[in-house]
Amino acid sequence: MESVFSQQVYKIVKAIPKGKVMTYGQIALLLGVPRASQQVGWVLHWIPEEYQAPCQRVVNRFGGLAAGYGWGGQLAHRAELLADGVEVREDFTVELEKYQWHPTEAEIALLELPIEALERLNQKLAFSKERLNPAKRKKSKS
């Protein structure tokens, strides 16, 4: 809870603008720990109330809402996102292309994070996109 990692997560989550979302992996990457996405989920699960962090603005890499979101699960998560003005699909996902937050250099600096973090992020995003697209490609002949 009081670990540096947690503190950093709180800070980033609080910086997410209303109407935008970030993914667990994106946050982990910003912190320079590319594979700590699950840990980000834990941190958010146990986030102290006094931080008042908008954890509804964090979704998984597919834009999916958290099943274990507090006591209300996805329903609660969806309600808070709707209050943010974020559209939620029937399958409890949001459109990342439309709602994902891409911090600018200035915003990264404001969070006291290294600028390399942003570069890593951009590279990774491009990579993820490439990985996701093939799945949607029509399967041509066999």
Next chain:
DNA sequence: ATATTGACCAGTT
């Protein structure tokens, strides 16, 4: 004190 789990992700097989 060790072992397992989990709001996850990406690389490999």
Next chain:
DNA sequence: TAACTGGCCAATA
């Protein structure tokens, strides 16, 4: 294609 593996690390058991 899908399934498996390793990694992250706080909280539980």
